[in-house]
Amino acid sequence: MVISVPNSLNELLTRANYLSGYSISTVADAFNLSVPADLKRHKGWIGNFIEHVLGADAGSKAIQDFTELKIELKTIPVNDKYFPLETTFVSLAPLTGNVGVTWDTSHVRNKLQRVLWMPIQGNRDIPIKDRLIGKPILWEPSLQESITLKKDWEELTELITLGQFDKINAAIGEVLQLRPKGANRKSRTHAYDSSGKLINTLPLGFYLRTGFTGNILQKNKM
DNA sequence: GGCTGATCATAG
């Protein structure tokens, strides 16, 4: 079943709100989709599933998206206290070509300008099919949040541009962190080391810490 | 390999 792309922000929000309170299987049944028993080999399934039922064209050609609405959709697994169980992937971290890139022109800022968060019950003791979909939250970073994100992004990006990959680890950054993002630890991409020499190194991604996303959820739950 | 979507697994 193909679902049309929402024509307006209101239409997208209406659809998203309609899903809240239903279980994964209730929605999946309505769209004739089968639900995996676990996510071990389907780690992106929930995200793709929600994209699909909201009318984003997941997979194949990426022609249709919410790009016209300037909305980034993120599902986020939450516990009983409505707190995130996982960090949130934002984007791959460019390890080259960062000269001249600023926070304002960064992928991270671009993606986080407007996010539709879809909290989903994520407790591992609840079968995937029985997990409930929460209330969607349309979020734009506050001034304070932007300042903190910018500070972290600049600190992390500086380490990349200086080629100090031996210093990079997930403990750096107040709300944003850099962590591996590849098929496995043998994955490689290009970067410049501290002496300016082209090297092969582990691909990295920007992730939002749970404290940051947890705050967004807490502020917006009524 | 790069990019999208993320969660898994275990050290501490």
Place this chain on the structure above:
DNA sequence: CTATGATCAGCC
């Protein structure tokens, strides 16, 4: 119990 580092899948 939590966060870091590792990993999974599909498309281009």
